[in-house]
Amino acid sequence: MVEFSLWDILRNLLLAARWTILLSLIAFAGGALVGSMLLLARLTKRLSLEWFCTIYVKLFQGTPLLMQLFLIYFGMALLGIETTPWSAAVIALTLYSSAFLSEIWRGCIQSIPKGQWQAADSLALGFFDQMRYVIGPQAIKISIAPTVGFMVQAVKATALASVIGFIELTKAGTMISNATFKPFVVFACVGALYFSLCYPISWYSKRLELKYSVKH
């Protein structure tokens, strides 16, 4: 029987971790893109758009990510689109992140005092100039820390892609543990790798929070 050393396990996990990183980056970038479109739709103050965005966010925050993954995986197949675990995971995680990010950013914009909007109005600035010169810079400053904090959630969310068969860190862990019969070591390593991905981001987010939490 082949013996697996700790290094064999770790090396294979590290190779799989690349997919976790790639998937998190794509999910985060895609989520930011779709999320900012949702945010814009909300800011237009048109009632139908606002309703759509509210329901969209509530749906994605009120249902398990795992179910969203399954629905997209099987739903795309039902529509006749060829699905792979990869495409389903990318789409599901993008939509999931977009809901959270648009909600975070909306909160940041709402936290800007009314007076700022009124002042910008009284200067006869149009909507885009208001965003560009008055509200945007302030809101972005507040939003940096929670946005970076959400990246941790995005990385952890990619672990669920293992369930629909996408081979990333968690799936690789399951496969290796089945091959080596060392689940304790393997899953401890998997956990340690996730930790080493997420902890620096959490730490950085906490630091940003301290940095930007200027005395109000």
Add this chain to the structure above:
Amino acid sequence: MNVQLDLGAVLAEWPLLVKGIFLTTFMIVVSGLLGIVLGCVLAWMNTQSRKFQMVIASVYIEVIRNTPFIVQLFFIFFGLPSLGVKLSPLAASMLAMTINLSAYSAEILRAGIESIPKGQLQAAKSLALQPLQTYTNIVLPQAFKNTWPALVSQIVIVMLGSSVCAQISTEELSYAANLIQSRNFRAFEAFFVATLAYLGLSLILRTFLDKAIARLIFKSTHG
């Protein structure tokens, strides 16, 4: 292209779904309670001046908060038996949920504890209350009141996260959906119904905790 949805085939298996909903509810009730209690203990350890307790609590909190729930679940269910701790799927799921919730709620409570005015602690001290008495009678009630909405959100998140527990064959709601789709090959419909059930559960749980429990705990006009 012709898409036909057959929800009837899924709803015909309603006893399975109901059983799944019951187990999911049971899991979140038990681990919700235990998780919050453990969170209080951790938050207490975190406020201690004794370095040792503080380090243990914060390492625990950071490790749990920075690893995915599914990995914690797999570690408990697949990894721990090699140390001689063999748990049933249900016990492992509830343990993982409890551990996960405890770390997040400790972190939430910490923020609540920090927001309590210093005068409260000094007043307690001047009444000769012991540190533990101060914590349970003065600090915790206020921290709970300040952070209750965040705690409720976290409990709902853990409930939604419990859908992963089907992966270790805990027979909760998403397991039921999986079982149904393996019987009638209506995968999309099965998960669609389960998703709606989760949505309903999360709305009910949130309303229940926000209104009923908040009134019970805080005995005021709150909520």
